[in-house]
Amino acid sequence: MSYRLKSAPVSKNIFPCGHWDCKCAFYSQRGCCCANTELQQVEDHIFVRMMDLSARISQLGDSILEVIGGTRVAFTASMSSRTKCLGPLTRNNPIPYDIISLNQGGGYNPALGIFTAPRSGVYSFSFSVYSKLGVPGKRMYYKARLMRNGEVVASTREDNREDSEDSSSQSVLLSLQQGGQVYVELLSGRQLCGNVKSLNSFTGFLIYPTLDD
Missing domain, CATH: 2.60.120.40 (Jelly Rolls)
Incomplete structure (x- = not known):
């Protein structure tokens, strides 16, 4: 008499996803990004930082011009x-x-x-x-x-x-x-x-x- 071991069904909620789109990652087409939300947040953060750096560089340029302005003596x-x-x-x-x-x-x-x-x-x-x-x-x-x-x-x-x-x-x-x-x-x-x-x-x-x- 033979016995077959049945594997337990895999629950779709077994992965602690947090904000990750694990359903997309594991059950959809290959290449779907499971961290899309986090990456979007990182992209937004980088954009804000770049804008801040751009403003700082502009202020530095203005300061340099203020220091060296009118130097044609x-x-x-x-x-x-x-x-x-x-x-x-x-x-x-x-x-x-x-x-x-x-x-x-x-x-x-x-x-x-x-x-x-x-x-x-x-x-x-x-x-x-x-x-x-x-x-x-x-x-x-x-x-x-x-x-x-x-x-x-x-x-x-x-x-x-x-x-x-x-x-x-x-x-x-x-x-x-x-x-x-x-x-x-x-x-x-x-x-x-x-x-x-x-x-x-x-x-x-x-x-x-x-x-x-």
Whole structure:
């Protein structure tokens, strides 16, 4: 006599599905996703996060533009050839570079010969000094200094009777707060003569801005 063991019927509710569509997964066509609800929720969450990140990136871009906005600061000025001789002066005085070929940001004042920083940052400055006496054996005697807020940063000088024509130049990088002033001054008792082709010049530009302390 033989016996056949009958398997117990499988209950459709044997799987702890939670929110999963187990009926779809186990009793429908292959490829049906049993976690469709959860995946939709994940997709919605990712979308919300992406929108939030997009808004944050936009805000960061606005902040960067606020920091670097208006950074086009640059100037080039030279002494007019009409000035045959500047000096000797009774006191130190800014050199009047009155021919302006560039003044982005409006920082350079030709009436004063002074550059005032429109904003805080690191700047590059350079100046060239030229003098021609035209008379051999006459003493060439000049000294020009680059000044930052009244303090000497760089200088160039000449004092001899051997050269009737000479030139020199200096270039520096300076950190300036907004409103800081830079200029080139000719010292008292010195002179610059024979200026031609704008060889006496003063230039500067903002390399990058910085935040005020």
